[in-house]
Amino acid sequence: MTEPFxxxxxxxxxxxxxxxxxxxxxxxxxxxxxxEVLGIVGESGSxxxxxxxxxxxxxxEPGRIVxxxxxxxxxxxxALTFEEMRRFRGRKIAMVFQNPLMTLNPLMRVRDxxxxxxxxxxxxxxxxxxxxCIEVLMAVGxxxxxxxxxxxxxxxxxxxxxxxVIATALLLGPDMIIADEPTTALDVTIQAQIIYHIxxxxxxxxxxxxxITHDLSTLSELADRIMVMYAGAMMxxxxxxxxxxxxxxxxxxxxxxxxxxxxxxxxxxxxIPGNMPSLLSLGKGCPFASRCERATEICGxxxxxxxxxxxxxxxxYHPFEE
Amino acid sequence: MLSFVLQRLLQSVVVVFVLSxxxxxxxxxIGNPADILISSxxxxxxRLAAITALGLDKPLWQQxxxxxxxxxxxxxxxxxxxxxxxxxxxxxxxxxxxELGLVAFVIAIVASVPAGLYAGLKPESLLGRGVMTFSLxxxxxxxFWQGMLLIVAFGIxxxxxxxGDRGAVATHFGITSSLWTLxxxxxxxxxxxxxxxxxxxxxxxxxxxxxxxxxRLDFVKFAYAKGVRSRKVVVRHILxxxxxxxxxxxxxxxxxxxxxxxxTETVFSxxxxxxxxxxxxxxxxxxxxxxxxxxxxxxxxxxNFIVDILHMAIDPRVKSVLRRAA
Numbered sequence: 001m002t003e004p005f006x007x008x009x010x011x012x013x014x015x016x017x018x019x020x021x022x023x024x025x026x027x028x029x030x031x032x033x034x035x036e037v038l039g040i041v042g043e044s045g046s047x048x049x050x051x052x053x054x055x056x057x058x059x060x061e062p063g064r065i066v067x068x069x070x071x072x073x074x075x076x077x078x079a080l081t082f083e084e085m086r087r088f089r090g091r092k093i094a095m096v097f098q099n100p101l102m103t104l105n106p107l108m109r110v111r112d113x114x115x116x117x118x119x120x121x122x123x124x125x126x127x128x129x130x131x132x133c134i135e136v137l138m139a140v141g142x143x144x145x146x147x148x149x150x151x152x153x154x155x156x157x158x159x160x161x162x163x164x165v166i167a168t169a170l171l172l173g174p175d176m177i178i179a180d181e182p183t184t185a186l187d188v189t190i191q192a193q194i195i196y197h198i199x200x201x202x203x204x205x206x207x208x209x210x211x212i213t214h215d216l217s218t219l220s221e222l223a224d225r226i227m228v229m230y231a232g233a234m235m236x237x238x239x240x241x242x243x244x245x246x247x248x249x250x251x252x253x254x255x256x257x258x259x260x261x262x263x264x265x266x267x268x269x270x271x272i273p274g275n276m277p278s279l280l281s282l283g284k285g286c287p288f289a290s291r292c293e294r295a296t297e298i299c300g301x302x303x304x305x306x307x308x309x310x311x312x313x314x315x316x317y318h319p320f321e322e
Numbered sequence: 323m324l325s326f327v328l329q330r331l332l333q334s335v336v337v338v339f340v341l342s343x344x345x346x347x348x349x350x351x352i353g354n355p356a357d358i359l360i361s362s363x364x365x366x367x368x369r370l371a372a373i374t375a376l377g378l379d380k381p382l383w384q385q386x387x388x389x390x391x392x393x394x395x396x397x398x399x400x401x402x403x404x405x406x407x408x409x410x411x412x413x414x415x416x417x418x419x420x421e422l423g424l425v426a427f428v429i430a431i432v433a434s435v436p437a438g439l440y441a442g443l444k445p446e447s448l449l450g451r452g453v454m455t456f457s458l459x460x461x462x463x464x465x466f467w468q469g470m471l472l473i474v475a476f477g478i479x480x481x482x483x484x485x486g487d488r489g490a491v492a493t494h495f496g497i498t499s500s501l502w503t504l505x506x507x508x509x510x511x512x513x514x515x516x517x518x519x520x521x522x523x524x525x526x527x528x529x530x531x532x533x534x535x536x537x538r539l540d541f542v543k544f545a546y547a548k549g550v551r552s553r554k555v556v557v558r559h560i561l562x563x564x565x566x567x568x569x570x571x572x573x574x575x576x577x578x579x580x581x582x583x584x585x586t587e588t589v590f591s592x593x594x595x596x597x598x599x600x601x602x603x604x605x606x607x608x609x610x611x612x613x614x615x616x617x618x619x620x621x622x623x624x625x626n627f628i629v630d631i632l633h634m635a636i637d638p639r640v641k642s643v644l645r646r647a648a
Contacts, residue, residue: 053543056546056547058543058546058547061446062446082552086546086549086550086551086552087549088549089546089547089548089549090547090548090549090550091549094547094548095543095544095547097540097543097544097547098540099540102539102540102541103540103541103544104541104544105541105545105558105559105562105563106541106563106637106638106639107562107563107566107636107637107638108558108559108562116545116548116550116554116558117548117549117550120548120549120550120551120554121549152638152639152642154638154639154642155642165544168548
């Protein structure tokens with residue numbers, strides 16, 4: 001396996017609100033190789049989207065990256081100025097958002113929104129921009145791309161719009177793409193098509209991809225590795241076989257147990273009882289302890305990482321045995 | 323597009339027609355002008371002669387039909403008081419109101435949109451909060467009160483601006499206006515600011531709210547994620563989308579400025595329509611009231627029409643909705 005080109009190390013992103021400090025992301029570390037898909041999975045509020053926005057340098061006030069390092073090809077991103085980071089965005093790291101109906105400006109033609117992604121970084125002719133747009137639109141399986149360029153977003157279906165967004169992300173040949181729930185808002189057949197095209201682009205272009213989702217079943221098909229987050233912290237990280245095959249963390253087990261397709265038909269849906277703790281009042285221990293059947297007194301203490309294998313790490317005092 | 327314009331025009335005609343009935347009946351309910359216009363010492367014969375001359379002896383529906391027939395031909399009746407055609411009195415007063423309203427409008431827009439945009443982009447900043455405080459004061463102070471304060475401040479305590487009346491006028495390109503002369507400007511600027519203050523504050527709030535709402539949307543985040551420069555994100559993505567609600571409110575406010583400067587015109591003794599309307603109502607000068615209110619109605623209809631066209635130009639979704647409906 002190749003060396004990772006992208007690393008996040010000890011990332012903390014906090015929001016300083018009037019109610020107090022919301023520690024949305026706490027001590028997150030992971031890396032990414034070319035051609036690899038890392039899935040980040042967690043419930044709403046687990047900090048997975050904030051992790052993505054932190055990498056993009058798009059954390060809005062009152063939030064900020066408190067500590068930690070994000071580096072791409074040895075370049076430290078957290079040290080960049082706003083303008084330097086702007087030149088990184090779209091060119092080195094691109095992002096795809098959840099709701100394709102909201103990701104495109106309703107008042108602008110697709111052409112102008114795609115051209116803009118190029119012209120803000122490179123000085124090229126309209127002819128060249130046009131050709132590059134057609135190329136990426138075809139790469140994500142859009143029929144009659146010429147027509148789509150001329151269209152307004154509302155003239156296209158949700159699946160078509162998400163393809164346009166993905167094509168836009170591919171325009172400048174970035175090293176990596178962060179996809180925040182890119183298929184959640186689409187129906188299943190469209191989901192499958194989009195995942196197929198994305199997988200192809202990853203393999204052809206040697207892209208690194210961070211795929212943020214709450215949907216473990218999608219991840220099991222697409223991801224090479226999976227990171228499980230809960231209340232802003234890492235619970236478990238490993239290859240897809242590690243996480244889906246032999247999950248060792250009680251939270252991961254519960255999460256897998258709540259995937260409807262894994263249940264026998266007619267059986268009641270399995271939920272995880274209780275709610276996520278408030279991010280305002282987190283203790284130093286495991287945030288899942290209050291909902292965990294295996295929790296004991298020691299779970300109130302800071303949880304160190306345990307290495308289970310070369311690829312598999314876990315943050316738990318009472319992991320399941322294999 | 324053309325069918326839309328025709329459809330809107332037809333709608334407008336219906337609105338004007340219905341409005342004229344409401345107007346006519348409403349004014350009839352206010353009181354009989356004969357009681358006010360004719361001196362109480364006049365003989366019964368003189369009284370009847372005057373009533374017949376004014377056409378007040380006929381039943382209401384007949385009066386209305388006569389009015390409608392004349393109005394369609396451009397004759398809106400003769401003022402009971404001035405004994406002149408209502409239209410010509412209206413046209414004499416109109417330029418003064420238009421120039422006051424338009425100057426106020428420009429002041430309101432130029433001040434409110436940038437300030438509201440800034441406050442929406444940086445709601446927590448000192449300046450952003452300042453804009454909100456200013457607009458809160460602006461919407462809270464009654465117009466007549468701040469108008470008088472302005473007069474005291476800049477007309478009396480610090481006498482740098484003239485108070486009252488319209489100043490020198492000049493005619494260029496066939497338009498007679500005080501905006502052609504410096505003296506005219508010195509007269510118009512204070513009442514215009516006074517008139518603009520409320521609208522300015524209102525538009526600041528609308529702009530700020532729209533900006534804040536749109537800034538949170540994914541397409542703005544996506545634009546940043548593409549590496550688009552902040553200024554372009556603001557102009558192309560945020561401002562352009564904020565214009566959609568803003569244009570609606572702005573249109574209504576413009577019509578208000580051009581039609582309802584009553585309070586400001588009274589405070590600054592501005593010889594415009596507002597003062598004329600108040601005086602006409604006092605003496606129940608029916609033709610003049612009807613003429614002015616019809617002008618107001620036409621103004622609102624025309625401006626709403628323009629707003630619709632602008633929406634179509636800005637928002638492609640509007641056009642496709644219309645195309646589907648057609």
